[in-house]
Amino acid sequence: MAPPDPNRHATDRVLLAIALRLLSVALFAFMNVGIKLAEARGxxxxxxxxxxxxGATLLVGGLVAAGPGIASLKTERFGAHVLRTVLGLAAMALTFTTLTMLPLAEATTIGFSMPIFATVLGALVLHEPTGMRRWAAVLAGFIGVLIVAQPGGEAFPLAGALTGLAAAAGTATVSILLRTIGRTEAPLTTVFWFSCLSLLPLGCAYPFAVKAHAPLVWAILLGIGVIGGAAQIAMTRSLTLGPVSTVVPMDYTALLWATLLGWLVFDRLPAAATWVGAPVIVASGLYIVWREHVRRREETRQAIAQGIA
Incomplete structure (x- = not known):
């Protein structure tokens, strides 16, 4: 009997990571459709x-109870989870507002500027080395955003562009925080605490915001939670199975889903400027991810060399 091939196991993990990331992108796209439909219905x-x-808390809580158990949720970084909740809620509010103001494809494209903000924040906050090539990619990405947003144009609401950029910056901030949390916390633990802690402020505001709705709207609202929770779990799990440089580029398939669902559900195709600006933003983001991969590979190689020396 032949011994197991470790390379085959590693390949299987990467393929599963890619599959989970693609699944999370598709689920988030359907969640976004639900958000627009729910808002349109009051x-x-x-x-x-x-x-x-x-909905996410119910889903994650059920998975924890059926899997690792409640004891796995114990944390010694409660303050970090609180900060992640505050920043995450702010980014979520901005993202959802953008979705209600812009067509799906345009809102999704603006969201692709997140790696650009992550690069800027990584250089300013974490003092990560950022060379001229990555700064050039950042500049190109912002030019792409300007092409899509068409400042001064009547077809694209300026407020929607601003909330979209603010949402991307907020998401980038959360991603940097999650880098530190992820060193000690399991992905499911992080998702649970974010979902659970979020219900405290949201639960206080909910009685003042709740309205009577048709059964379909209640079903859409519950679907937003369950689908969003499943998407978040799949997204987080993908990062534990595969390298960031491999799984993150899968996020750009969101534009395909946004275009397809925007056409099928809302009878809306992206504007001409979006077709021009989106490839610029995507290329910028992919280059930034690739350069980050190269940088980390070089750091690992240097660390190994120093250890040998």
Missing amino acids: ASLAEIMFWRQF
Whole structure:
């Protein structure tokens, strides 16, 4: 009997990571459709956010109870989870607001500027080395955003572009915080505490925001939570199975879903400027991810060399 091939196991993990990332992108796309449908049928932002986190808490809590158990949720970094919740809720509110103001494809494209902000924040906050090539990619990405947003154009609401950029910056801030939390906390633990802690402020606001809705709207609101929670788990799990440089580029398939669902559900195709600016933003983000991979590989190689020396 032939011994197991370790390379085959590593390949299987990467393929699973890619599959989970693609699944999370598709689920988030359907969640975004639900957000737009719920808002169009009278649901407020506070209601949508409450149900997003309530459904996710039910899902994650069930998975924890059926899997590692409640004891796995013990944490010694409660303060970090609180900060992640505050920043995460702010980013979520901005993201959902952008979705209600812009077509799906445009809102998704603006969100692709997140790696650009992550690079800037990584250089300013974490003092990560950032060479001229990555700064050039950042500049190109912002040019792509300007092409899509068409400042001064009447077809694209300026407020939507601003909230979208603020949401991307907020998400980038959260991603940097998650780098530190992820060193000691399991992915499911992080998702649970974010979902659970979010319900405290959202639960206080909910009684003042809740309205009477048709059964379909309640079903959409619950679906937003369950689908969003499943997407978040799949996204987080993908990062534990595969390298960031491999799984993160899968996020750009979101534009395909946004275009398809925007056409099928809302009868809306991206504007001409989006077709021009989106490739610029995507290329910028992919280059930044690739350069980050190269940088970390060089750091690992140097560390090994120093250890041998």
